[in-house]
Amino acid sequence: MDEVTDTTAEGEPRAEGEEEVQEDVEGDDLANVPPERLAQMVRDKRRAEAAVRQKLRDVEAAHGVLETAVTGFRARQVRTAAAGAGALAEALDDVVAALSVDDILADDGTVDDAGLTAALAELRKLKPFYWPTSRLPPRSSPDSQHTGMTYAAKPATWGDVLGG
Secondary structure: OOOOOOEOOOOOOEEOOOHHHHOOOOOOOOHHHHHHHHHHHHHHHHHHHHHHHHHHHHHHHHHHHHHHHHHHHHHHHHHHHHHHHOOOOHHHHHHHHHHOOOHHOOOOOOOOOHHHHHOOOOOHHHHHOOOOOOOOOOOOOOOEEEHHHHHEHHHHHHHHHHHO
């Protein structure tokens, strides 16, 4: 009689007398599984775990990119609101850094406009130097000339230049 062989799921020939192992080993019944099959199971498990780890790394990388983008969008919205509230252009980055954007988020993760307005008003009280101050014109002196709304110094003469 000819030796009958069939192939396993992995494509390896199996001898006629070798018992067929179930794909799903029930419980801890690994003692009855042939060593070759155990080795294949371990290789398959490691391959599957490596695939899951790679997917996790890909998802974490994508998450990092998206988190950076969302943080940038929120900061831009705070900058725009601060500029609209009259903050100095040079201080906009400082305003964004001084505000805790996480504290002014709505339930859906967007920046709450009312909370942002209140936070900017509070920041204006705490750090007024981020906003322009109204400056009084300098006091007029006898040497200055008043021309309309501006104050200009008296023009220099040759005598002033030569020190005489």
